Amino acid sequence: MPKRPFTIALSGKGGTGKTTVSSLLIRSFIDIGETPVLAVDADPNANLHEALGVTVVETLGSMREEAFTRHIPPGMNRQDYIRLRFRQALVEAHGFDLVAMGRPEGSGCYCFANDLLTECMFQLEREYRFIVIDTEAGMEHISRGTIGKPDMLLIVSDPGARGLRTFARIKEIAMQLGLEPERIHIVFNRFKSGTAPVDIGKDIPIAIIPDDSQVEAADLAATPVSQIPADSPARIAVLNLAQKIRIFAQERS
Numbered sequence: 001m002p003k004r005p006f007t008i009a010l011s012g013k014g015g016t017g018k019t020t021v022s023s024l025l026i027r028s029f030i031d032i033g034e035t036p037v038l039a040v041d042a043d044p045n046a047n048l049h050e051a052l053g054v055t056v057v058e059t060l061g062s063m064r065e066e067a068f069t070r071h072i073p074p075g076m077n078r079q080d081y082i083r084l085r086f087r088q089a090l091v092e093a094h095g096f097d098l099v100a101m102g103r104p105e106g107s108g109c110y111c112f113a114n115d116l117l118t119e120c121m122f123q124l125e126r127e128y129r130f131i132v133i134d135t136e137a138g139m140e141h142i143s144r145g146t147i148g149k150p151d152m153l154l155i156v157s158d159p160g161a162r163g164l165r166t167f168a169r170i171k172e173i174a175m176q177l178g179l180e181p182e183r184i185h186i187v188f189n190r191f192k193s194g195t196a197p198v199d200i201g202k203d204i205p206i207a208i209i210p211d212d213s214q215v216e217a218a219d220l221a222a223t224p225v226s227q228i229p230a231d232s233p234a235r236i237a238v239l240n241l242a243q244k245i246r247i248f249a250q251e252r253s
């Protein structure tokens, strides 16, 4: 029986680097041979695929209406059809697959896509070593149970006092949702060398990722950030993070 994948959700305020860190983390898991990885883009402003250099043809959001309006092929029930379409929405790439949640449609309700995701992930899950979920700024997906309870919640934050306050707030929400504190970690991103070390009290960051001109350059050139040179500081820091996470995953099993 295959091992259950280790699920990592990335949260944090918009613009703190969730997508950047998610894509570098996926890249790192591939580099250390922890494949396959399932990448889940759960941010309605979906751009994880760009960071990974793949194209999304269909999102779960766009499947939503169709599954209820379109004629289901004879000999198939709705569940089978949904499963089939989910497989079609899954982008397969080297070392990882990606699925995008897309935007909530109509009333702005995610519920249907959420049920689908839960159901389909349940089916797919066991094939993967790691699942990396790039979430939106809120804790929406965790509070609705869309992504289930992640094995690890990484809160990406800027390395300042304000970032720390946000971390404390998100951590509290996550704990109210039943996540054990030891699963919740802070990742400091865009750390500028020469700045005073941040005092973070008892919460030791699991990673400190430097501000990296290569990340900026990739952004400006619109090239996939996951493909920045292997010796660039951000990529090295995230590789270390991946190795730490691998140990967590081994300890769990």
Ligand SMILES: Nc1ncnc2c1ncn2[C@@H]1O[C@H](COP(=O)(O)OP(=O)(O)O)[C@@H](O)[C@H]1O
Pocket: 012, 013, 014, 015, 016, 017, 018, 019, 020, 021, 189, 190, 191, 209, 210, 211, 212, 213, 215, 216, 219, 234
């Ligand atoms: N370590 C870093 N060094 C330099 N720029 C970064 C770094 N991390 C993120 N950025 C930049 O910050 C911006 C926001 O990052 P992004 O990953 O899109 O954040 P989020 O997904 O949290 O909204 C992007 O322009 C990205 O290139």
Ligand SMILES: [Mg+2]
Pocket: 018, 019, 020, 043, 047
């Ligand atoms: Mg993002």
